[in-house]
Amino acid sequence: MPIEYDPFEVRADPFPEYRRLREFSPIHRVRDGLWVVSRYDDVSHVLRHAELYSSSATRLMMMGGLQTGMQADEATLLEARRKKQQELGLESLLGTEEGWNENTVISMDPPEHEALRHIVNRGFTPRRVSQLEARIREIANEAVDGILARGKEFDLNRDLSMPLPVTVIAEMLGVDPSDADDFKRWSDVIISGITGNMAVAGPEQLLRTLHELAEYTLEIVADRRSHPRDDLISVLVNAEESVALTPVQTVDFVALLLAAGNETTTHLIDNAMLALLDHPDQLEEVRQDPSLVPQMVEETLRYDGPVQMAFRQATSDTELAGTKIAKGDIVTVIFGSANHDDRKFPDGDRFDIHRDTQGHMGFGFGVHFCLGASLARLEATIALETLLARLPNIRRTEDALDRVDSFLVRGPTSLPLCFEG
Numbered sequence: 001m002p003i004e005y006d007p008f009e010v011r012a013d014p015f016p017e018y019r020r021l022r023e024f025s026p027i028h029r030v031r032d033g034l035w036v037v038s039r040y041d042d043v044s045h046v047l048r049h050a051e052l053y054s055s056s057a058t059r060l061m062m063m064g065g066l067q068t069g070m071q072a073d074e075a076t077l078l079e080a081r082r083k084k085q086q087e088l089g090l091e092s093l094l095g096t097e098e099g100w101n102e103n104t105v106i107s108m109d110p111p112e113h114e115a116l117r118h119i120v121n122r123g124f125t126p127r128r129v130s131q132l133e134a135r136i137r138e139i140a141n142e143a144v145d146g147i148l149a150r151g152k153e154f155d156l157n158r159d160l161s162m163p164l165p166v167t168v169i170a171e172m173l174g175v176d177p178s179d180a181d182d183f184k185r186w187s188d189v190i191i192s193g194i195t196g197n198m199a200v201a202g203p204e205q206l207l208r209t210l211h212e213l214a215e216y217t218l219e220i221v222a223d224r225r226s227h228p229r230d231d232l233i234s235v236l237v238n239a240e241e242s243v244a245l246t247p248v249q250t251v252d253f254v255a256l257l258l259a260a261g262n263e264t265t266t267h268l269i270d271n272a273m274l275a276l277l278d279h280p281d282q283l284e285e286v287r288q289d290p291s292l293v294p295q296m297v298e299e300t301l302r303y304d305g306p307v308q309m310a311f312r313q314a315t316s317d318t319e320l321a322g323t324k325i326a327k328g329d330i331v332t333v334i335f336g337s338a339n340h341d342d343r344k345f346p347d348g349d350r351f352d353i354h355r356d357t358q359g360h361m362g363f364g365f366g367v368h369f370c371l372g373a374s375l376a377r378l379e380a381t382i383a384l385e386t387l388l389a390r391l392p393n394i395r396r397t398e399d400a401l402d403r404v405d406s407f408l409v410r411g412p413t414s415l416p417l418c419f420e421g
């Protein structure tokens, strides 16, 4: 059976196609120079060999160079962007040829990746994350107070799963909480402008938004250099000279945190609630025994993860499961498919909070394993514990679901629910 699969198509339910790929075309050629890898062992092989499969592909994807179908090289993409910025009167604020996103941890390779990761990791140590727990509980409880005060109907996305991570990141970065609305707007535009079908944002709006974000962040960087506080930006810019981030790197990192850390966590909470509502017996079990929430969150990351795929670029001619991959080729690794592979997770399409989820790739795998994983786990666990403890008999009020405009990020744009009690 010939398989047609375009990784850049936005899909409501990609899982049947993933299954066909795994069965009939595990190393699938989409077009010249573009591959899709869908089995767990092959995805794991690619991610384990960063020297063979470079994250330069992430940079190309972030610059729109893969989605167009032409697979442009970096110099061409940079030049096109520079021209567009000039046209729009948005010349780089950063005093460098690089705009945002060329230098971020997610698009670098070892050994440079390791050095930068070591620096930004200071904001995400287990100690720093666990210090946030009490505050995350407070934010979740305030959100549920708001839901209770408004009546029996609510939108989980709008009322809890979206404001929680946005508020946490804003507070971590040490910015004014009233700026959280801008954060949400910026992260929506970045996700849709880069990984969507431009339903929310086209290329011009994306550039304007990145410019606005750079302006905003540079002002904070300047302030924290002269008036350090106990926040992440102060930690990153005021370390000893050799390990401090430059202003450009800080802007890039803040943009990455907004894009990588906000909407993803929102969707983890939403997708977990959706999976539970589709499996009422497991919902009841978790409600009766809240100690099951963390493993239910892990199973959601496996079963319906917010990040479905990543991209790598071959650094030399190589072979993957018997297929020849040429230097420069782009390899799409599908976490969502690896996570449903029966060879690794028996009956992989089934949601089961009691299964062994060890080794799931919901947060990626290898050197780029998600930096914010423990923060995201903590936020999702607290949000769902709070929700299930305080709102009895939660049900959906609508069958239809609008999904975010993204081939890469997976979750609903809103989740209307009601409760009784």
Ligand code: HEM
Residues within 6 Å of the ligand: 055, 058, 105, 106, 107, 117, 169, 256, 257, 260, 261, 262, 264, 265, 268, 305, 306, 307, 310, 311, 335, 361, 362, 363, 364, 365, 367, 368, 369, 370, 371, 372, 373, 375, 376
């Ligand atoms: C449920 C929520 C989240 C999911 C599913 C998720 C998923 C991922 C995945 C799959 C990767 C690997 C990408 C690759 O291999 O190319 C990644 C990397 C990353 N994530 Fe997350 N993420 C989440 C939340 C967060 C949060 C809360 C933050 C920070 C506040 C964050 C920051 C990052 C960063 C900085 C990287 C790059 C790490 C590196 O390249 O070394 N993520 N994430």
